[in-house]
Each structure stands twice: as structure tokens, then as C-alpha cells.
Amino acid sequence: MKSENYILLVVNPIAGDSDKSSIITAVEYEVSQRDYKLKIYETTGDNDKEAIDSLIGEYNPSRILVAGGDGTISLVAECILATEICLGILPAGSANGIAVNFDLPEILSKQIDIALSDCTMKLDVLFINGKLCLHIADLGLNAELIKNYENSGVRGKWGYFLQSIPTLFNSESPFHFTVETDGGTLEETGILLAIANASKFGTGATINPSGKMNDGKFEILIFKNLDFIEIFKTISDQPNMSSDFVHVISTNKAQISSRKKIPFQIDGEFLGEVDTVSATIQKETLLMAVPEMFCKLHTPNH
Structure with missing residues (x-):
């Protein structure tokens, strides 16, 4: 050595x-x-x-x-x-x-x-179906969009935008989800179920404003419908999204199932179609260099 x-x-x-x-x-x-x-x-x-x-x-x-x-x-x-x-x-x-x-x-x-x-932090890490997830995984519409984007050959945000319209029209959503956590079992219908340790999709949309990457918890967000006004709010860093639009569960482990196999992605990588997902979190297990402001937002005083 x-x-x-x-x-x-x-x-x-x-x-x-x-x-x-x-x-x-x-x-x-x-x-x-x-x-x-x-x-x-x-x-x-x-x-x-x-x-x-x-x-x-x-x-x-x-x-x-x-x-x-x-x-x-x-x-x-x-x-x-x-x-x-x-x-x-x-x-x-x-x-x-x-x-x-x-x-x-x-x-x-x-x-x-x-x-x-020297500004470093120990961050939590999600494991979804045994695979590492550093920011967001989801089932449903966004995963479908990523699949279509990967097959299109057009890169960048413009590629996502071009694929979004046919994806919306061809999607089989809404989907029926069952979520089991220590807090009980929830059944909900929606277009997208996100499992998030972070707050933003790669496009910059803030879907999980309360997400902290070192609190030992992750959020499950079930988006119930395609409400364009609510979707537009995600451009803001602190969107105040209606509970009619999204149902949020905070937990440290979950078992998720759907009635049929639906598109699934982790950290922007399409991983096929699944009907069951297990998610757990390992607290403060990845040491990372981060901007000072990120450190300040993730300390207990903030």
C-alpha cells in the first residue's frame, strides 16, 4: 500500500x-x-x-x-x-x-x-431491491419517460421534453399501489410513486422539499394525478404542493407493490418493469464533499 x-x-x-x-x-x-x-x-x-x-x-x-x-x-x-x-x-x-x-x-x-x-458530510444511502440509490427512484410515469428517452437518441432536457408528450398519451396510468411501512398499510392510486432521499429530479424539479439526506429517513411520494399547475410549482425550491396532488410518507423501510408490472428507474437508469419494490436506508454511510450551504441546510439548527 x-x-x-x-x-x-x-x-x-x-x-x-x-x-x-x-x-x-x-x-x-x-x-x-x-x-x-x-x-x-x-x-x-x-x-x-x-x-x-x-x-x-x-x-x-x-x-x-x-x-x-x-x-x-x-x-x-x-x-x-x-x-x-x-x-x-x-x-x-x-x-x-x-x-x-x-x-x-x-x-x-x-x-x-x-x-x-474540508466541508464534508456523511450522507444516508437508499437501497432499493438491493441496489444503491443516491437520490430518487420511481415507479410509473417518470420511469416510463426515461425508458422512452433512452430509446430516442435525443439527449439533454430537450430530449426529455420531446418524449414527455407521447409518454403522457401512451401511458397505462393511473397505477394502483400498496405501501407497507411500520406505520401501517396504505392503498393509493396514482401516476407516479417516487422513493426519495434527495429533494430534486435531475431536471431540477423539486418533488420532495422536506427531504434531508442525513436524517435516517426517506420519503415515498405518490402523485395522484397529472395536475399541471401543481407540476409547475415544482420549479420552485420550496413548492407548497396540495395533498390532493401528492401523498407523502416518511419512513426508514417500506415494501411497495402494484397490481401489474410498471416501469421502474433508479437515479435516472431504467431498470425494466416490476410489481414489487423493497426500500431501506443506511444512515450516514457515505462521506461526501459538499458545498458549505448544503452543510448548513442539513445541520440540526436549520
Whole structure:
């Protein structure tokens, strides 16, 4: 095991269809200014987790920076759960929903400053059907939209928008959900059931304004109908959504079922159709570098 103070930079070279050389150069400079040593790993899509685990064992990095999208961040997070290795995010994917929830700045130099800063927090991690979820999973309309978006070939928010209209017309919603928690069993009909530790979808829509990522709980949100006025409210950071539009349950574990198999996604990745979902949360198990304002919002005084 190397004894020097290493930082590992994990780069997904194909994320977001953009060249990552400027990110690598900027990180190399900032790391050298701080007297760290840098090891760079580029993902290949083949045995990446094993390769990252091996590098962690060899270099013992104090921190891992990720230049990629949600999929790459989740991959690295799995390697460092329940350790003292800190994760820093440099959003560079076509889907950056995890980064959206931290309100990371657009400017690369500021992102690197945050990723290397002393402002760190231990965050809760959701497991849904045994799979890691860092911000939001859902059943129903949004998962259907992601499936259609993945099949369309048009990227970015414009791609989502183009797919939203045919998805709305072709959807088999509403769906019938049964939710079992320690608080009892609920049956509800809706167009979408979200399981959220974070507050925002990757598009920036705030669907879970009360969500905190270090309180040992997650929220289940059942959206009952397609109310465009209520949907428009989600553009705000603190939307006051009607209980006629959304039913919210806060819990630390849940079993969810539907009468028929429906589209399912975790952190923006479409995972097929399911009729049962189990969700649990592990409290404060991922150490992450975050903006100072995020720390302030998640401390008990706020």
C-alpha cells in the first residue's frame, strides 16, 4: 500500500459525449497545489468496480473525485460505503441528477474547490431491491419517460421534453399501489410513486422539499394525478404542493407493490418493469464533499 497522500480521479471518458482532458488538467493542477499525489483511472465499462477496489487497496486514497454522470458516481460510491474515503463530484454526464441535489456550481474550478474542500458530510444511502440509490427512484410515469428517452437518441432536457408528450398519451396510468411501512398499510392510486432521499429530479424539479439526506429517513411520494399547475410549482425550491396532488410518507423501510408490472428507474437508469419494490436506508454511510450551504441546510439548527 502506498503511504503518500493520494487522491484518485475516476473519469468516465464517454459520459455526456464530452472531452474530459480539460477536467483532468485542472484537477492535476489543483491537486499538485495542495501537495497531494494523483492517480487517474478511466472507466471502460468492463470490471470497473473490481479495478477501483484494487486501486483503493493499492493507493489508499483519502479522497476519490468522479468526473462523470450519475452511473459513475454510484459505481464509486459502492466502493467506499462505510469507509472514511471522501467522494467529490465533478458532474460531467448526460444525467447529473445527484449533482443537482447539491446545487453544485457550473464552473469547473469551483466544483474542484468543493470536491477538495474540508466541508464534508456523511450522507444516508437508499437501497432499493438491493441496489444503491443516491437520490430518487420511481415507479410509473417518470420511469416510463426515461425508458422512452433512452430509446430516442435525443439527449439533454430537450430530449426529455420531446418524449414527455407521447409518454403522457401512451401511458397505462393511473397505477394502483400498496405501501407497507411500520406505520401501517396504505392503498393509493396514482401516476407516479417516487422513493426519495434527495429533494430534486435531475431536471431540477423539486418533488420532495422536506427531504434531508442525513436524517435516517426517506420519503415515498405518490402523485395522484397529472395536475399541471401543481407540476409547475415544482420549479420552485420550496413548492407548497396540495395533498390532493401528492401523498407523502416518511419512513426508514417500506415494501411497495402494484397490481401489474410498471416501469421502474433508479437515479435516472431504467431498470425494466416490476410489481414489487423493497426500500431501506443506511444512515450516514457515505462521506461526501459538499458545498458549505448544503452543510448548513442539513445541520440540526436549520
